[in-house]
Amino acid sequence: MKLYDQHLHSRFSIDSKAEPAANVRRAVDLGLAGLTFTEHFDTHPDDWTKCVYDDRAYSTEIDGLRQRFAGTIVVGKGIEVCYQPERMTFILDFLDRHEFDLVILSVHYFGGRPIHHRREWSDVDVATGTRRYLETVLDAARTAASLTATRGRVFDVLGHLDLAKRYTQRFFGDFDVSGGQDLIDDILRACIDADLTPEINTSTLRQNLDETMPGPHTVRRYAELGGTCMSLGSDAHRAEDVGAGLDHGAAMLPDGGIENLAVFKNRQRTLIPLG
Secondary structure, eight states: OOOEEOOBOOTTSTTOOOOHHHHHHHHHHHTOSEEEEEEEEOOSHHHHTTOOOOHHHHHHHHHHHHHHTTTTOEEEEEEEEEOOGGGHHHHHHHHHHSOOSEEEEEOOEETTEETTOGGGGTTOOHHHHHHHHHHHHHHHHHHHHHHHHHHSOOOOEEOOTTTHHHHHHHHHSOOOOGGGHHHHHHHHHHHHHHTOEEEEEOGGGGTTOSSOBSOHHHHHHHHHTTOOEEEEEOOBSSGGGTTTTHHHHHHHHHHTTOOEEEEEETTEEEEEEOO
């Protein structure tokens, strides 16, 4: 079965210098069925001035890639929205005015702090920081569920559910999400209520961790709660990382009771059975 990489970045994101065409060529070389660019939409006021997202230029690039690689690979236009509750009106207005194949809702802050800055962890330990992060993710998922109930699905995928472990591993040499299992269960329930598909993000496999975000236990728990599908994404910021770890993620899903891969086009979800 050919796979889809539905989380990756290029020079249209502040933290990537990858040329979009190089990403596509890498995906073709790997035999992927498709890839969806999900450029960062950095919504926090401190990040907004540095955000390089340019929808007109991005859309033009995607259109060109689709023409260039037509019949060879599916090229999607997505976006990764940084959850900031005080900016929801701004976020919703933006999404209403632009077209995407896929909208990822991601949390990059915990308790109002940027998770990727070491100084923000100076007064918290692994367990405390992890719970604070998961509490923020739960707030994001519940916000998505509330929006779904009133206006239909606004976000399609929940990105890297337990991202905190990437940074606790980096800063403390350890990660443990087991102390937040109650929060993870509530996050998964909110995803089901929101029609929000959790993502298997494989980037941690390249970053000194031995499991994806989330890991096998969370996949099994999602299936137990009634979840039926998940998406796959490498979170590549370099062309050479496109597609990395997708085979691992695709094998993990049916082992955990998830039988379908979710693929998005024009905001519509297609289910691909996992053999």
